[in-house]
Amino acid sequence: MIGVLRARMRRFVHRVMTRRRIDLPLAAGLFVLALIGLATLYSAGDRSLALVGGQAARFVLGGALLLLVSRIPPPVLRSWTPGLYAVSVALLVVVAILGEGRGSMRWLDLGVMRFQPSELLKLTTPMMVAWYLHPRQLPPGWKDIAVVGILIAIPAALIAEQPDLGTAVLVATAGAFALFLSGMAWWRIGLLVGAVVGMIPIGWHFLHQYQRDRVLTLLNPESDPLGNGWHIIQSQIAVGSGGVFGKGWLHSTQSRLDFLPEHTTDFIFAVFSEEFGLVGVCALIALYAFIIGRCLWIAMEARDTYSRLLAGAIGMSFFVYVFVNGGMVAGMLPVVGVPMPMISYGGTSAVSLLTGFGVLMSIHANRKSHI
């Protein structure tokens, strides 16, 4: 009996080691990141095990989705792409209609859990761009760039209208990264970036007043220390007071005494910085860099254009999370609702992130050398 089990076990391990669908370095990186996230959340959430448990449950759900998605071969995924994109955009429209007259609406209540369609777009937008560029002659010409621009603009505009600027930026950059990786000529990139920068004064008019305030506050947080400046000031105090080695785990005073708002969600990285100092920040950012690098490595090994672009875009958009959230916490970027991946509590972000990594695992499993 035991001998049978042992033999079976050995066979299973052998199979996993030789024909693994999972990229172990990437999985290990994510696993360590999840552990750091739970530890930080335990401290930031005032040692609430319920909070940590809820987050762990999300990680388990995300991990299950990761394994599930990793089983779907990239060609199948590619064939589903237009449908998935259409459905997710349609859900955005539904949310927009339901939210009419209610000010801000991001959620669909599914009864069991609330679900944010915009999270889907973080994945389906780069998928759609990759799907569109897959059969085209690369690098793309203006016509393809224009089509891709529309594919990105539709969901991004709908999300920005919710209003959820952070997610809109994430969706737009994810798509843009696919375009960038497709080899779009540098001069075209330069022109496009220049045009976007030129649009900023016009875009300013479309921002909500509170969004403008956030940007203005960033320029001079002390002008309104108890209002809009409060987040930025208290967050910087948390980060700065951490120093090189930090105050130690569970010793963040800024968060424990409620000076730091949103200290389990958007500003959790300030708690991490306060407790672990510059050393911790460097280590964590190095871990993020490793994960991004591993994603790009998987992308380079991918067998077709669709897989390459999708894997690269997912990996690079991971950077956007870290940069926007880290910059916001450090008072470098305006306050927008972008979580620190795998560290911030709540939302569906952890689930959607891990699903995205499931796609990467699938691409890895179907890499060139594997055929």
Place this chain on the structure above:
Amino acid sequence: MKSRRALKNVRDETSLFRRRALVGFVLILLGLGGLVGRYVVLQVARHDEFATRSTNNRVKPRAIPPARGLIYDRNGVVLADNVPAFRLEVVPEQVKDMPGLLARLGQVVPLDQDDIDAFNKQLRQSRRFDSVPLKMHLTEDEIDRFAVNRWRFPNVDVVPYLTRHYPFGPLFAHVVGYVGRIDADDLQRLDADRYQGTSHVGRSGVERSYENLLHGKPGYELLEVNADGRTQHVLETHAPTPGRSLYLSIDARIQKAAEAAFEGRPGAAVAIDPRNGQVLAMVSVPTFDPNLFVNGISQADYRALTTDPDKPLYNRALRGVYPPGSTVKPFLALGGLELGLRKPSDTVFSNGQFCLPGQTRCYRDDKRGGDGTVDMVTAIEKSTNTYFYKLALDMGIDRLSQWMSRFGFGRQTGIDLIGESDGILPSRQWKAANSKQPWYPGETVIAGIGQGYWAVTPLQLAHAVATLAGGGVPYLPRLGLATSTVGEAQRQPLPNPPGATLIRQHGDWAVINAGMRAVITDGTGKGLNDGFPYAIAGKSGTAERYSRTSDAYDTNRNTAYLATRHRAWFIAYAPADHPQIAVAVVLEQGAWGASAAGPIVRKILDAWLATQHGVLPGAERLPDAAPASPGTPAPAGSVVEDQPVSASSEVQP
């Protein structure tokens, strides 16, 4: 589609992608590097700044007020105490409908308009999460009523605190004074660091003059607070240094007897030990209850005190000025001897009036027809005005005022209280400063009998008597005797060094002593020594005896009529051969000095003798008084039993 696919160069595309991915990764690393750079700025370059702000964020110091020093009499009887009390406090943050709460609370614990006004005023000044006192000094009944209804008022609490209490009530109001709540004016005056957390400050009396000593030094605690400012816990505590306790030279038993002796008639009495300047009793009648002022006096009580025609708030001993009348005569006589103007045996003939050359208006003697031929001792005994008219004239106003000023007339005595009156010592300078008229010789004449411009406070006169009784050695009058603090085994005495003596020849003093002794044995004070075992020396004074408008004798002997116009004085010291207590008593509206004020002096002396166990070492007992009851003199006026202080119940409030 097919043609496009054929054109697609997979190899080129792959290498293009690789290059792009590498460039992208390098850009990402640059971006992350920039992010780390920002964290280096915050966490290394600006670490000190943010560390300080983080500490300032969470750590707030809170002052712990020191316990105020207690005030005792010379025997350790508590005159000013700190007693635990309870007050009602409200946390405004948790209250949505404040007027409604106050209305409902008012049905349980009576709140008057003063309470509510003070509460609203403080409410505006404090942070929302700080509790604000609503009613101080709850009675037991109120505490009980609130306790039963407590469940209805979740935001209201009964909080213990220490409050000042004066166990003797009105008895020491003019000596010990009282404390009051610190107001806006005080905040400007007081050292903000020393008074952090303190709610009360000395307002009058010893409480005010010894404020520095009684107050102590505040401690503080460092509290960790959260973003709402609520205290999480105490990080450090630095205990306050309590104020030093003060022992007064006053003896509560003498003070009590002195006040009782007035029987409510307005006046003042001061008793001083001539050997050291210690004030043994200091009374101003009527008086008031200082406890009313501690937590803010109500409008009604304050109006009652200020509209009372007898002015209970007025400290007559310290501020009241009265013409001294004949009480100045012994001092003037001593001046005559010391300045070489008179010999004790020099005589003057008194025929009832004294006229300056070339003037029609003359100055009267007390007695119609005069006292006949008098020497110095007889002149003091009979209070012969003519003797002193002449002496004043011979002395001249300049020498007179200079001599009298050596006894402290015309200026503050320097007692350790604030607000003393200067009084008036007649002199050319004083008149020049206060009138356009020149000095007239007639003014010198009446200055010789303590009339005219003269004005003295009871304290000044007591101080002068003490200086005289002490053989001319002046001491500043002192209430503060010693200080002590927790953990100190012994009291620390407050020094009071003597001044230079005024009397060059002891023989001169003996003459004046004989004169003042004669006042008691044969003069106006006759009978005052009956039953008192030691010799008393004294002098009466009755100011304003004469009509101001005519030089005719006022023949109305109706006591009630005279009482409305007179100030009755009596000064005395005892024992005459070895003075240990000097007393000055003034009775407003006393008909005659000796008969009205004299008995009060005697009662003070009786009470004092009782505190000395009836025996005065170094002094001779009078032969006729000895057999009665040695050690326990029991004249009618004695109100204080001779008992050890710790067991004495009669000095307890």
